[in-house]
Amino acid sequence: MNFGENIQEWFSVQIGALFFVVIGAMAIFFLAKREFSRFVGFAVFALIVGVFVFTPESVKSLGGKLWATVFGA
Structure with a gap:
């Protein structure tokens, strides 16, 4: 039994x-203040952080595929 994986x-x-x-609260805050450029910048930043934090396996496989495409297998 591996208790660490469940935690x-x-x-x-x-x-x-x-x-x-x-993210939702910040988006509502920026949109309510009509700061659309800050909202777009924050949304892009949140998207990048979300991908790197919650799906690092896909980032790793994408990097490997990109490396193999650019420099050969």
């Missing part, structure tokens, strides 16, 4: 939910 999965789910709540 890691639980924290990942909880932090993911908190991450999306914070």
Whole structure:
């Protein structure tokens, strides 16, 4: 039995939910103040952070495929 994996999965789910709540609150804040350029910049930043934090396996495989395409297998 590996207890660490269950704890890691639980924290990942909880932090993911908190991450999306914070992103939603910031988006509403920027849109309510009509700061559209800051909203777009924050949305792009949140998208990049979300991908790197929550799906690092896909980033790793994409990097490997890109490396193989550019420099050969």
